[in-house]
Amino acid sequence: MLSTVRSFSLFVAFIFVILLEPSFASESDHKYQADDPVTLWVNKVAPYNNPQETYNYYSLPFCQPSGNPAHKWGGLGEELGGNELIDSQIDIRFRKNVDRKSICALELNAAKVNQFKDAIENAYWFEFFMDDLPAWGFVGEFHPYKSNENKHLLYSHMSLIVEFNGDQIITVNLTQDYPKPLEVGRTLDLTYSIKWVSTNITFGRRFDVYLDYHFFEHQIHWFSIFNSFMMVIFLTGLVSMMILMRTLRNDYAKYAREDDDLETLERDVNEESGWKLVHGDVFRPPRNLAVLSAVVGTGAQLAMLVLLVIILAIIGMLYIGRGAIVTTFIVCYALTSFISGYFSGGLYSRNGGKNWIKSMILTASLFPFMCFGIGFILNTIAIFYGSLAAIPFGTIVVVFIIWAFISFPLALLGTIVGRNRSGAPNNPCRVKTIPRPIPEKKWYLTPSVVSLMGGLLPFGSIFIEMYFVFTSFWNYKVYYVYGFMLLVFLILVIVTICVTIVGTYCLLNAENYHWQWTSFLSAASTAAYVFFYSIYYYYVKTKMSGFFQTSFYFGYTLMFCFGLGILCGAVGYLGSTLFVRRIYRNIKCD
Structure with a gap:
């Protein structure tokens, strides 16, 4: 066993030497x-x-x-x-x-x-x-x-x-x-x-x-950060004051009355409506549990990956080396695969999932195979045009080896650890045998509308930064302000959690207990607005033309939005999970 671990460690070190060193190496010693x-x-x-x-x-x-x-x-x-x-x-x-x-x-x-x-x-x-x-x-x-x-x-x-x-x-x-x-x-x-x-x-x-200091450090960039920061303050105040401190405290007060006031308590309970009435269904396992576990696990990995790459870019100035950012992203993705398996395995086990191997394979292959599918189409187009954008076969083999021998085993290990640490389901409220019927509510309290509206504010918090990122990638700018990106990323995470919690609370108040997928899709809809913005950017801000460039533009953008949607969706789901468990922890359930 020790020799196996040692061999794996040597293989990982070899990958680092082969992949990372050329990215930072140069001609001799300059x-x-x-x-x-x-x-x-x-x-x-x-x-x-x-x-x-x-x-x-x-x-x-x-x-x-x-x-x-x-x-x-x-x-x-x-x-x-x-x-x-x-x-x-x-x-x-x-x-x-x-x-x-x-x-x-x-x-x-x-x-x-x-x-x-x-x-x-x-x-x-x-x-x-x-x-x-x-x-x-x-x-x-x-x-x-x-x-x-x-x-x-x-x-x-x-x-x-x-x-x-x-x-x-x-x-x-x-x-x-x-x-x-x-x-x-x-x-x-x-x-x-x-x-x-x-x-x-x-x-x-x-x-x-x-480096274009005038472009990236313009006043509008600083203003966008300040505007997003104020949005964070507003949303955190909304969640903490309106929901946690006001509404929930009043609700808890009714349930905390002494037993001698039984008549008043029974009258209040009979008149109750909203999130308290669905306590017997709110922890019911969601539909397509394996898929939800996979996307949440992958999203948690991508969130940690983005944070890690941004920090490395700030410390190591990765924008200097040709392809250094891409190389770092691929290697760090492989090494953080343990996180996806851990979150996915834990979520799947806590909700009573039985086929954990299926969940593990889906988690390990979902995002890489999606990227491979889009990349295969774009590579075919590049080969047809005879472009340098066509990825050589040897490079494809190297990427596959990294996934097969580093990413996949770490995802498997993370799944096993996640399953064992999560244990049996331990929900604050017992799930009833017969699902409670969901009453009809106004159109704006339906899961589809909540999901669509949930991405507006997170998109607003990153809207200006998207312009700088798109311009640097598509219009010959070197993006170097990773400190700005780190602030925007943290703001995005906080805004996404707050907005998703508000949406989840409104949904539960409408006596709809299907909050799991709604919370994920509500946060993930941010990526849909980014994609719509990319269409506007393509026709208004660029002069691109031709089938080749159009395919690559929307292919890369789709890949980026898919990853962003999974990341935001996982952040929103995990935030809503903590919120739901917190508010039902003090409810007196039969």
Whole structure:
């Protein structure tokens, strides 16, 4: 047994070394001596309005490197992010200026001209990396109102201005010049120049130039945090004052009267209505218990996962490394699978579930297989288009191994521990044999309306932050304000719990004891409003077009909203569970 545990620990350590280290690793130690070679890596090209529709840099007929150029693999996250770094073989030496030097003589034929024209019309950009610092440029200029031969101009010269501090590279700036018309049969001399400039900026601050402080730290961002914080104060006051302190205390007072006032007590009890009358049904096991256990367990895991990744991003500045966030998310998801099994197994056991293996398998596979299903469709589209967004088969195998050998066993272990710790059902009130009929109430007290309305305030608390997150992902911004994200996440959790408790209390007062699924769906409906917002964002805030980009936009958004819905639903359900057990704990039940 000890050897098995030791082998598993070594395997986990191996996964960390293989997956996490490349995400943070870089070329050597980032230190160069004078005249040392510096590699310029070419990465990808893409139409500016479609950020996910990326292609290999040499899919356009640029100057091809000779032989078999080196490729750079930066880790799992980089592969999933659609990066393919290839050595450009351009001669660059540390601190050695180059006035103007030829890369190659590009002979234009009809096919090459058409490729470049199409790229220029669609505002294709490209990406380079030098010492892990990105630089971007455009393929050319498009002037639709000029004569036919001068509409499409290809940039024939690129100028690199590299700032350094001692023996380390600090910034890389790319500018382009000498646009040339595209003509069949013409030969263009593609050239480059390099200028090295000393700077006082330290190596630790070299990534600051890529951060848009004005955009992310604008007053509207601070105002949104303040507005959400005030909403938290209002909702917590509403729950504590209106429900817990006022209504419940009055109800408890009636039940706490002395037995000598029996006549008054019987009259009050006979006149009672609302949540107290359903005490014999409120702890009845919900429908589709295995599914509810799975989504609650997965949601609890995702909540802890998001909190953990945000903290790691704040501490380790993960936005600096290519794919570091994705790699960290995948590894942390696998290692937190114990949480999903623990919550799912405990919930399933407390409600008298018998087929715990079914619940465990559903918990371990629900979210990963949903992501795999959407990813498979998007990957098929990417392969058809020949895009770098297509995930290599080897990367898919690595992800599957992580799930099969780390995530799944930990979910199984968590389920066993959760079942054993929860024990037999221990509810404050005994469940009656015959279910109580649910009376008809006004339309706004039905479970469907409560579920739809429950997500409005949580969505309002994260509405502004969603704009910043969407803009950073879809519009070339580097998201770095994870402190804001941590505050918004905590506010979302508190608002979701408060709103769900209010909805659950209103439902129970309507003598409807089907609160379990209602509390989950009420909180999960936040994701539906986020998805509706994404539709607005797509048509109003972006210029995306084409089947490829539209599929990726809504595919990724659906994946995100599905995870957000499960997370919020689990938070709402767990908060409502504590509330329901608390209010029925002091009820005198037969």
